[in-house]
Amino acid sequence: MHPSIGGRALIGQAIPRRALRADLLDFTGDPGLGTPSPGAARHRPDHWLLIDEHGRIAGVQPGAQAPGPDWLCEDHRGGLLTPGLIDTHVHSVQLDVIASYGAELLDWLERYTFPAEARHADAAHARAQAEAFADGLLAHGTTAAVVFPSVHAASVDALFGAAQRLGMRLITGKVLMDRHAPDDLRDDVAEAQAQCESLIARWHGTERLAFAVTPRFAATSTPEQLTMAGALLERHSGVYMQTHVAENRAEVAWIAKLFPEARSYLDVYQRAGLLNERAVLAHGIWLDDADRALLADSGAQIAHSPSSNLFLGSGLFDWQAMADARVHVSLASDVGGGTSLSMLRTMADAYRVQALRGVRLSAFKALYTATLGAARALRLDHEIGSLDVGRVADVTVWDWASGAVARGRDALARDLHERLFAWMMLADERNLVTTLVAGRTQYKRRSDDSGAPSTGRPKAAAPPWGADAAGVLGADRGDT
Numbered sequence: 001m002h003p004s005i006g007g008r009a010l011i012g013q014a015i016p017r018r019a020l021r022a023d024l025l026d027f028t029g030d031p032g033l034g035t036p037s038p039g040a041a042r043h044r045p046d047h048w049l050l051i052d053e054h055g056r057i058a059g060v061q062p063g064a065q066a067p068g069p070d071w072l073c074e075d076h077r078g079g080l081l082t083p084g085l086i087d088t089h090v091h092s093v094q095l096d097v098i099a100s101y102g103a104e105l106l107d108w109l110e111r112y113t114f115p116a117e118a119r120h121a122d123a124a125h126a127r128a129q130a131e132a133f134a135d136g137l138l139a140h141g142t143t144a145a146v147v148f149p150s151v152h153a154a155s156v157d158a159l160f161g162a163a164q165r166l167g168m169r170l171i172t173g174k175v176l177m178d179r180h181a182p183d184d185l186r187d188d189v190a191e192a193q194a195q196c197e198s199l200i201a202r203w204h205g206t207e208r209l210a211f212a213v214t215p216r217f218a219a220t221s222t223p224e225q226l227t228m229a230g231a232l233l234e235r236h237s238g239v240y241m242q243t244h245v246a247e248n249r250a251e252v253a254w255i256a257k258l259f260p261e262a263r264s265y266l267d268v269y270q271r272a273g274l275l276n277e278r279a280v281l282a283h284g285i286w287l288d289d290a291d292r293a294l295l296a297d298s299g300a301q302i303a304h305s306p307s308s309n310l311f312l313g314s315g316l317f318d319w320q321a322m323a324d325a326r327v328h329v330s331l332a333s334d335v336g337g338g339t340s341l342s343m344l345r346t347m348a349d350a351y352r353v354q355a356l357r358g359v360r361l362s363a364f365k366a367l368y369t370a371t372l373g374a375a376r377a378l379r380l381d382h383e384i385g386s387l388d389v390g391r392v393a394d395v396t397v398w399d400w401a402s403g404a405v406a407r408g409r410d411a412l413a414r415d416l417h418e419r420l421f422a423w424m425m426l427a428d429e430r431n432l433v434t435t436l437v438a439g440r441t442q443y444k445r446r447s448d449d450s451g452a453p454s455t456g457r458p459k460a461a462a463p464p465w466g467a468d469a470a471g472v473l474g475a476d477r478g479d480t
C-alpha cells in the first residue's frame with residue numbers, strides 16, 4: 001500500500017518516472033522582510049512537476065499538457081506543491097518531553113530534557129525513537145533537518161540510520177557535554193573526540209548525510225572541549241557545527257560568569273574556532289550589533305525558533321536587526337522546547353513574534369526561509385530548497401484549506417499572498433497530502449477518515465521506561 005515499504009532502497013537506485021499535478025510554488029530569491037514582493041515567488045498554478053528515474057526534478061509543464069504514458073501520474077489538482085520544508089534546529093530525543101509544563105530554559109533542561117535524553121544510552125530505545133522522529137518529520141512535511149540527538153554515539157547511529165533508510169538529507173552529530181550535566185550524560189574530551197572521529201568516518205558524506213560538531217551550549221562544555229570541537233572542524237572540511245546561543249537571559253548571565261574573558265556569549269564560540277559558514281546557532285535572541293557583525297562575517301546562520309521562544313518565554317527574536325546586518329536566518333521547530341514538528345505552525349509563530357516587535361513577516365518571506373533560504377544558509381541550494389530542474393525531488397503537496405472556516409477564507413483571498421498567508425496561519429500537518437523524498441513517496445495521508453497518518457511502517461513499540469523514571473536526575477550547576 002505504501003511505497004516506503006519498498007522505498008528503503010538506496011537513493012541511487014532507479015525509480016519509475018513520476019509526474020505530480022498541482023499549483024507549484026517556490027522561490028527564486030529572497031522576498032525580504034516587510035511588504036510582500038511577489039517577484040521572488042514563482043507561482044505556477046495547475047502544472048505538472050516531472051521527476052526523473054534518479055529522483056530529481058526533470059521539468060515543469062502546464063496541467064493541460066499531460067505527460068506521456070511512461071510517466072506515473074498523480075493528480076493533485078487544486079492542491080499546493082512546495083519544496084520539502086527544512087527544519088534547521090530540532091531535538092530528536094525530546095519528543096517525549098514536548099509540551100512539558102512550567103519551566104524556563106535551564107530548569108526545563110534539568111527537570112525534563114536530561115532525563116529523557118539519558119534513556120538514549122539504550123540502543124534499542126534510541127533506534128525506535130529515531131524511526132518515530134524521522135517518520136514524524138515527514139508526516140509534517142519536513143524533508144531535511146539539522147538535528148540534536150543525545151551524547152550517546154548510539155543515538156547518532158540510530159538517527160543517521162533512520163534518515164539513510166528514508167533517503168533524507170539530514171545533518172546531525174554527537175552532543176558534546178563534559179560538565180554541568182548529570183553523570184550519565186557527561187562525556188570527556190578524549191572520549192568525545194574519538195567518538196566524533198569514528199562517526200565522521202562512518203557517516204559524513206554518506207549519501208545525503210552530513211556530520212555536525214555539536215556542543216550543546218557553552219555552559220555544558222569545558223573550554224578544552226570547545227577547543228577540541230574547533231579542531232574537529234578544522235580537520236574535517238564540510239562538517240557542520242550546531243549549538244545554542246543567547247536563548248534566555250539567565251543563560252546569558254551564566255555564560256558571562258563561566259567565560260569572563262569573552263566579549264560576549266557568541267565570542268566564546270568565535271574564540272574556539274566554531275563560527276563558519278556551516279555553523280547553525282539556535283535562537284540568538286540576546287545578541288548585540290557586534291555579535292551580528294561577527295555572524296555576518298563568518299557566514300554562520302541563526303536558526304530562529306519562535307515556537308520554543310514563546311513556549312519557554314525566552315524572548316522576541318529581532319529578525320529586522322539580523323536582516324539589516326545581513327545575517328542568514330533560517331526557521332526551526334526546536335522540539336521539544338517548541339511544541340510542534342510542523343514548520344507551518346513555526347512560520348505562524350514567527351509571524352506572531354515579529355508582530356510583537358512591530359515587524360510584518362510576509363508569507364512569502366516565511367515560506368522562502370523554510371525552503372530556499374534555509375538551503376542557501378546551509379550551502380545546500382544546489383540540492384534542495386526549490387523546484388529548479390536538477391534539484392533532488394524533496395516535495396510536499398498540501399490542501400490549500402481544510403475545514404469550512406479555512407475554505408471560506410481561502411475562497412475570498414484576492415491575490416496569491418493573501419491566499420498563502422491564510423494557508424500559513426490556518427493550515428497545519430492535517431493539510432499535508434503527501435511527502436516525497438528524492439522522488440519517493442515517504443508519507444501519504446490516509447484516504448479514510450480516521451485522521452491517523454500512515455507512514456507505511458509498523459508502529460514503534462510501547463516505551464520501555466516507566467513514568468517514574470523521569471525526574472530522578474538533577475543537573476549539577478554547582479558553580480552558578
Ligand SMILES: [Zn+2]
Nearest residue numbers: 091244282334
Ligand atoms: Zn534546541
